[in-house]
Amino acid sequence: xxxxxxxxxxxxxxxxxxxxxxxxxxxxxxxxxxxxxxxxxxxxxxxxxxxxxxxxxxxxxxxxxxxxxxxxxxxxxxxxxxxxxxxxxxxxxxxxxxxxxxxxxxxxxxxxxxxxxxxxxxxxxxxxxxxxxxxxxxxxxxxxxxxxxxxxxxxxxxxxxxxxxxxxxxxxxxxxxxxxxxxxxxxxxxxxxxxxxxxxxxxxxxxxxxxxxxxxxxxxxxxxxxxxxxxxxxxxxxxxxxxxxxxxxxxxxxxxxxxxxxxxxxxxxxxxxxxxxxxxxxxxxxxxxxxxxxxxxxxxxxxxxxxxxxxxxxxxxxxxxxxxxxxxxxxxx
Numbered sequence: 507x508x509x510x511x512x513x514x515x516x517x518x519x520x521x522x523x524x525x526x527x528x529x530x531x532x533x534x535x536x537x538x539x540x541x542x543x544x545x546x547x548x549x550x551x552x553x554x555x556x557x558x559x560x561x562x563x564x565x566x567x568x569x570x571x572x573x574x575x576x577x578x579x580x581x582x583x584x585x586x587x588x589x590x591x592x593x594x595x596x597x598x599x600x601x602x603x604x605x606x607x608x609x610x611x612x613x614x615x616x617x618x619x620x621x622x623x624x625x626x627x628x629x630x631x632x633x634x635x636x637x638x639x640x641x642x643x644x645x646x647x648x649x650x651x652x653x654x655x656x657x658x659x660x661x662x663x664x665x666x667x668x669x670x671x672x673x674x675x676x677x678x679x680x681x682x683x684x685x686x687x688x689x690x691x692x693x694x695x696x697x698x699x700x701x702x703x704x705x706x707x708x709x710x711x712x713x714x715x716x717x718x719x720x721x722x723x724x725x726x727x728x729x730x731x732x733x734x735x736x737x738x739x740x741x742x743x744x745x746x747x748x749x750x751x752x753x754x755x756x757x758x759x760x761x762x763x764x765x766x767x768x769x770x771x772x773x774x775x776x777x778x779x780x781x782x783x784x785x786x787x788x789x790x791x792x793x794x795x796x797x798x799x800x801x802x803x804x805x806x807x808x809x810x811x812x813x814x815x816x817x818x819x820x821x822x823x824x825x826x827x828x829x830x831x832x833x834x835x836x837x838x839x
Contacts, residue, residue: 514548517831518576518587518613520604521563522553525596526679526700532563533807535593541824542591547831550578550585554594554604576611589831590615592782592803596675600803601627614838616782616830618802626778626800629673629705636797639777641770643797644789646707648673651698657690660706667709670694672701683709712791715757717771718804718812720783720826722833727826728768729815730756731788753811755818759790770795781837782830785812 519542521535522528532553539549552571553560561568561578569578577586590608592615598604602623608615617623626632630648637643647663649655660668670693671681680700682693697704717731735752756764771786778800785804789796804812806823816826 514544514546515588515831515835516585517542517547517549517589517591518552519549519591519593520552520554520599521593522555523594523596523599524556525675527595528555530805530807531593531595531599534595534805534810536563537806537808537810537813537823538591538593538827541827542831543824543828546828549591550587552578554598576608576613587613589613589834591827591831592617593806595801595803595805597627600801601674612838614834616834618781618784619779622779622781623802626780626802627674628703629671629799630703632778632800633797635778636774639773641774641797642794644708644710646705649694649704649706651702651704655690655694657687660690661687664706664708669705669707669709670697671705671707672697673703673705674701710789710791710796712789712796713757713759715767715788715790716785716811717767717788718783718785718815719771719775720830720833721772721775721780722829723836725829726772727819727821727829728771729812730818731759731764731767732811732815733757733759734811753814755811755814763790767795770797774800782834783812783826 519535519539521531523531535551539551542549550561551563553563559571559573569580571578577584590613592599594600600623602620605615605617605623606620630646633643633646645664647660667683667685669681670684680697682696684690684693694704714734715731716734717729719728733754737751774786775784783804785801787798789798806813813823816823
């Protein structure tokens with residue numbers, strides 16, 4: 507067999523994953539593969555689901571991936587990849603497992619490193635890290651599956667309303683806004699279906715915002731934050747992906763406050779040593795900014811927040827993707 511020869515860069519758009527965000531990941535990958543500059547890149551969608559790794563999508567499956575070197579063979583040609591564009595939301599892409607694998611194979615990838623990915627995937631650990639930077643974050647309690655939850659303790663320390671959410675997961679599944687103590691049990695059961703750890707977090711009454719960014723060696727892009735006005739109880743899956751929200755970019759805030767958001771996001775990005783495109787979620791209440799969580803592999807579907815912000819900034823999505831890929835390759839040199 508002969509190795510494929512091509513002047514364009516082969517990009518593995520890695521999608522799927524083992525979490526409830528599987529379907530969203532497939533949509534993100536479709537956007538990335540469609541948008542990447544075809545004059546520079548050859549995008550190949552690679553789906554990973556449990557032990558099944560293959561070229562293509564569930565509806566159009568191609569050859570299996572050789573896990574020894576992350577290559578595929580198509581019509582006798584061995585195709586190797588110059589870079590991975592990570593589009594898996596949740597495990598094993600966003601929690602550092604796949605980045606560790608690609609590090610061993612010395613294949614560059616567009617998302618953050620193993621350490622950063624693992625840390626930011628753990629919401630409670632990230633809150634502790636962010637608090638040490640002097641940044642406000644809502645109070646929270648971490649519960650583990652094997653522990654007996656103390657509802658009275660939660661009521662005293664956190665109060666109501668509060669949010670009950672999986673600790674090591676995305677923010678679209680398993681989350682409940684709890685208004686009174688009698689709702690806690692069902693909310694915890696729902697969250698524990700997604701993860702073995704659950705975060706119970708104080709509810710901040712204010713404006714919910716989300717801001718994306720990308721930093722490379724040459725350039726810093728901090729996108730204008732989006733104001734999230736949910737038509738549901740909170741910014742859940744329906745609000746994010748099914749149109750049950752108004753997303754206003756830039757957020758309706760004074761320029762001084764918008765600049766404060768940008769500075770805080772930049773500090774968080776640098777302090778956590780993030781790479782690639784990330785999105786940070788916040789609450790803004792009574793003049794105070796509260797950090798909620800950081801997503802190292804944000805959604806890039808047609809209804810996702812970051813593409814809207816890139817457009818509002820007057821940039822092309824394809825150019826931003828090019829920056830992310832080229833920076834990933836340079837970091838690996």
